[in-house]
Amino acid sequence: MKIKNMSTVLTEADLLVTEAEVGAAISRMAQEITAQLKDTNPILICVMNGGLIFTGQLLTKLVFPLEVDYVHATRYGHEISGAGLNWIVKPQLDLKGRTVLLLDDILDEGVTLAAIADFCRQQGATAVHMAALVEKLHLRKVTPGMRADFTGIEVGDRFLFGYGLDYKGYWRNAPGIYAVKGL
Numbered sequence: 001m002k003i004k005n006m007s008t009v010l011t012e013a014d015l016l017v018t019e020a021e022v023g024a025a026i027s028r029m030a031q032e033i034t035a036q037l038k039d040t041n042p043i044l045i046c047v048m049n050g051g052l053i054f055t056g057q058l059l060t061k062l063v064f065p066l067e068v069d070y071v072h073a074t075r076y077g078h079e080i081s082g083a084g085l086n087w088i089v090k091p092q093l094d095l096k097g098r099t100v101l102l103l104d105d106i107l108d109e110g111v112t113l114a115a116i117a118d119f120c121r122q123q124g125a126t127a128v129h130m131a132a133l134v135e136k137l138h139l140r141k142v143t144p145g146m147r148a149d150f151t152g153i154e155v156g157d158r159f160l161f162g163y164g165l166d167y168k169g170y171w172r173n174a175p176g177i178y179a180v181k182g183l
Contacts, residue, residue: 006170009180013161017153017177022133022163025152026054029131030061032150033101037129038064040099045091047116048072050105053164053172054133054152058103069093071116085115096124105164107132107151110142133163134177159183 017025044062046055048070059068072088100120104113107130117128131150138157155177161167162174171178 006168009161009167010171010174010178012181013178014158014181015176016155016158016160016179017134019163019175022153022176023057025133026057027061029133029150029152030058033058033131034062034064036149037066037099037101040127041065041067042099042101043067043069043091043093043095043125044101044103045116045120046070047102047104047112048089049172050164050166051103051133054105055103058131067093073112073116085112090119091123094123095120098125099127099129100125101129101131101150103131105133106160107135107146107148109140110146113148114142114146134160134165136160153177155179 044055044059044066046052046068049072069091070089071091074086074088102113102116107113113130117130120128129149132148133152135148135151135154136157137154158179159167160177160179161171162176162178164172165177166172167180
């Protein structure tokens with residue numbers, strides 16, 4: 001995809017959630033996470049690459065002891081749809097007997113987060129929670145009724161980018177949540 005085309009994607013996109021609104025959602029989530037997990041000695045696991053911006057902004061608002069790790073598992077690569085889960089990096093910390101909080105940019109169908117959560121349980125985590133900056137509202141979840149334990153923003157079923165979400169590998173850095181025109 002040519003860079004000019006990528007610039008057009010942003011200029012034609014619909015801004016759904018402003019940067020200020022995203023910041024407020026992350027602050028609210030931090031309060032909710034603190035209330036529920038502050039005494040559990042949790043391991044927070046960033047789901048790369050999408051969860052990077054969300055995780056970085058959330059971590060400084062969580063003022064209690066915790067450890068941080070990451071996973072890199074993807075279904076999409078630079079495509080806009082995908083099938084099987086591709087593990088690139090698994091968690092390095094010992095999850096046995098620990099509370100785990102998975103941090104990701106989006107809960108769409110939930111295939112990736114469900115697989116990572118199952119892996120954490122198989123490694124002996126006593127509790128696995130999910131936090132998603134954005135949760136799409138639709139009926140295509142891998143498990144009917146699946147929801148994140150902590151959600152920042154709920155949106156309709158459109159193709160999104162910004163704040164960690166990408167469009168064909170680009171625009172994770174967009175300052176807000178945007179919907180691609182026509183998708």
